[in-house]
Amino acid sequence: MMNQKTRDEILLYWSGEADAAQEARVQVLLKSDPEARVYFDELCQFDVLRERLASSPSMPSSGSFAEHAVCEMLAERSGWRGIGPWVSVAAVVIVILAAANRMWPSNEERKETVVREGTQEEGLVLPRAMERPRLSQRLFVRERHTARLPKILIARERARKLRIRLEKFPQ
Amino acid sequence: MDDSLLIRKFCSDGDGEAAAELLGKYERALYQFIWQMLHHSQDCEDAMQETFSKALCALPRYREENHFKSWLFRIGRNEAISVIRRRRRTVIVESPEERPEADPLIDSQPAVSEVMEQRERLQALDQAISQLPEKEREVVAMRTQGELPFKEIAEIVGAPIGTVLARMHAAKKRLKSLLNTELGR
Numbered sequence: 001m002m003n004q005k006t007r008d009e010i011l012l013y014w015s016g017e018a019d020a021a022q023e024a025r026v027q028v029l030l031k032s033d034p035e036a037r038v039y040f041d042e043l044c045q046f047d048v049l050r051e052r053l054a055s056s057p058s059m060p061s062s063g064s065f066a067e068h069a070v071c072e073m074l075a076e077r078s079g080w081r082g083i084g085p086w087v088s089v090a091a092v093v094i095v096i097l098a099a100a101n102r103m104w105p106s107n108e109e110r111k112e113t114v115v116r117e118g119t120q121e122e123g124l125v126l127p128r129a130m131e132r133p134r135l136s137q138r139l140f141v142r143e144r145h146t147a148r149l150p151k152i153l154i155a156r157e158r159a160r161k162l163r164i165r166l167e168k169f170p171q
Numbered sequence: 172m173d174d175s176l177l178i179r180k181f182c183s184d185g186d187g188e189a190a191a192e193l194l195g196k197y198e199r200a201l202y203q204f205i206w207q208m209l210h211h212s213q214d215c216e217d218a219m220q221e222t223f224s225k226a227l228c229a230l231p232r233y234r235e236e237n238h239f240k241s242w243l244f245r246i247g248r249n250e251a252i253s254v255i256r257r258r259r260r261t262v263i264v265e266s267p268e269e270r271p272e273a274d275p276l277i278d279s280q281p282a283v284s285e286v287m288e289q290r291e292r293l294q295a296l297d298q299a300i301s302q303l304p305e306k307e308r309e310v311v312a313m314r315t316q317g318e319l320p321f322k323e324i325a326e327i328v329g330a331p332i333g334t335v336l337a338r339m340h341a342a343k344k345r346l347k348s349l350l351n352t353e354l355g356r
Contacts, residue, residue, distance in 0.1 A: 008336045017320050042343060050315040052293060053203065065202070065216075066194035069223035070187045077185075 002035055010036060014043040114153045174239040182231050190230070194223055197240055200317050201247050207312035208251035210301045218254050222247040241323040248309060248327060255305065299349040307342035310335055 002010075006029065012018040013026040029036045172192065180189035201222065206215050226246050233242060300308060309328065313319045321339070325332040 004337070007340055008333065011336050011339060012321065015314070015321055017322060042347065046311075046315050046343070049296060050318075052296060053316060064191070064195060064198065065219045065223050066191045066198050069194065069220060069227055070191045072224065073190075073227045074187050 002033075002039065006036065007039065010040055011043065014040060110149070111153060114150050114157075117150075117154075178230060178233060178239070190227060193239070194226065194243075197243055200240075201243060203316040204244065204309075204312045205247055205251050207300055207316060208248070208305075208309060209254055210297075214254050214258070218247065218250040222250045225250070238323060240317075241319060241327055244313060244317055244319060245327045248313075251309075252305075295350060299346050302349055303342050303345055307338045307345065310338045311342045311346075314339065 009018060009022045009026050010029075013023060018026060026036075030040055172189075174193060174196075177189040177193040180186040181193065198219075202215065202219055205218050205222070209215050209218065222243070226243055229246070233239070300311060303311065306328075310324055313324045313327065314321065319327070321332055321335050325335045328335065
């Protein structure tokens with residue numbers, strides 16, 4: 001009965017992977033041991049098996065997988081190459097817009113500053129809610145930041161406060 | 172052309188033809204190996220496509236200390252195993268009759284009975300291999316159809332060479348009894 005080591009050596013010999021010492025041992029064994037010879041002959045059946053299976057399965061008639069995979073990959077690459085410049089242009093535009101937005105103060109910020117300065121000049125202490133411009137002004141006013149704007153806004157705010165005081169006045 | 176040269180051409184120059192030639196060299200062996208693992212045309216084709224796509228993506232990271240064929244077979248094996256896992260080991264066996272154009276015997280016009288006999292033998296062989304446990308089947312397929320040495324198979328499956336040889340021995344024993352049963356019917 002062959003042991004596992006001998007069996008492994010025969011397998012390696014059949015596969016052409018045995019080293020010189022293993023090869024010499026197996027060759028001696030094949031001459032002297034009928035069981036080893038039968039085992040080796042059975043392994044040789046795998047060569048027959050390979051030949052028999054060579055035609056099965058057939059490759060699909062749709063074409064080469066290799067070519068298909070390469071074409072797909074190249075198409076994908078060229079697709080990205082086409083989009084690439086547009087993506088960078090869009091990125092640059094976004095960066096410029098973001099920078100401009102940071103540098104240019106919003107209408108709301110400007111109005112709040114103006115109102116605060118106006119009330120401080122008059123020495124008035126207004127409730128927090130009154131310091132801010134009206135919601136409609138905050139939402140819809142789109143004036144440019146000109147030199148005249150603070151004066152107009154202060155005048156408008158004064159008129160608003162006067163209106164409030166008049167409303168509180170007894171009829 | 173040498174594998175490493177083709178790889179260099181593809182990686183540095185983006186030469187698609189070099190990549191197609193490189194993969195094309197092992198296409199048939201890989202297809203047969205995956206076929207023996209899956210025994211299903213559609214799954215086999217999907218796994219082939221996926222294997223080649225992954226190989227092309229990973230090719231720039233390929234290191235030359237490994238044999239390219241083993242590297243490619245490792246990707247193919249992983250793909251086949253993932254298909255098997257997806258299908259929860261439900262292997263649908265297609266008979267060779269479904270692919271009559273594959274039989275080269277038809278071209279040589281032998282006697283009908285001879286063709287039938289050959290076909291039956293081939294079918295029995297195919298079925299016997301498909302009945303092997305997965306781990307034994309992959310070793311047999313890699314050795315016979317992939318023509319990979321046991322040392323490389325051991326690296327691919329991540330097992331010691333002794334284990335791979337034991338699997339081959341077990342597969343041989345099982346195939347012998349399966350074929351005796353099939354052909355003795």
